[in-house]
Amino acid sequence: MFARTSRLMLRPAWAEDARVLGNLLADAMICRALWHPVDQGDWVPQPSDPLLPSLLIFERTSGAPRLIGACGLSRRASGALVLKVWIDPAQRGRGFASEACAALLEIAATLGFRQIEAGHEADDPAAAALLGKLGFRSTGLAALPSGKSSKRQVPTNLLRARLCDKREALAA
Incomplete structure (x- = not known):
């Protein structure tokens, strides 16, 4: 699957x-994604x-195109669809995350998903705004992070969005 904006x-x-x-992820500042720690295994081919x-x-x-981040869809244990994204800290504040996520949300709607969740650390107003x-x-709802990559114990706020396909958007 590909997208171009x-x-x-x-x-x-x-x-x-x-x-x-690997070089991007080696930067300790980058290892926050909507905004949770990530490791290379989350993004390499598998x-x-x-x-x-x-x-x-x-x-x-x-x-040549320049790698600046990653985004994706995953599922919680509950089955809920989740949006994840991270951007190289040197590239933040330029609207890349919103542009990439908007394209990914369109893909999710095209795939037939109707609802999606995301989270952001409570002390991250940029992620909340995005x-x-x-x-x-x-x-x-909010929860403390868990798992081996959770080094910061900052509550994560849970958010949800409704997705609609182009037919629904035109009818609205």
């Missing part, structure tokens, strides 16, 4: 991306559900 190209990770991706794409985000340039811009609304 005015400034970005989203595509699956290939084995050739591992070195560049067998996966074709309905749950994980895509690298490349900035389109006059030369999700709000994308149509996510608070569920009123």
Whole structure:
């Protein structure tokens, strides 16, 4: 699965991306994604559900595209669809996350998903603003992170958005 926006190209990770991706992830500041810690295994090629794409985000340039982040869909143990994204700290504040996530949400709607969740650390107003811009609304729920990559014990706020396909949007 691929997507192209005015400034970005989203595509699956290939084995050739591992070195560049590893270098990006080595930066301790980058290991927060909507905004949870990630590791290279989350984004390198591996067998996966074709309905749950994980895509690298490349900035389109006059030369070779430049890797600046990743976004993807996953499922919680409950079965809920979840949006995940991270952007190289040096590239944040330029609207890349919202552009990439908007393209990914369109893919999710096209795949037939009708609802999606995302989370952000309670002390991250930029992530909260991004999700709000994308149509996510608070569920009123929060949880402390768990798992081996959870180093920060900051509550994560849970948000949810409704997805609609183009037919629904035109009828509204």
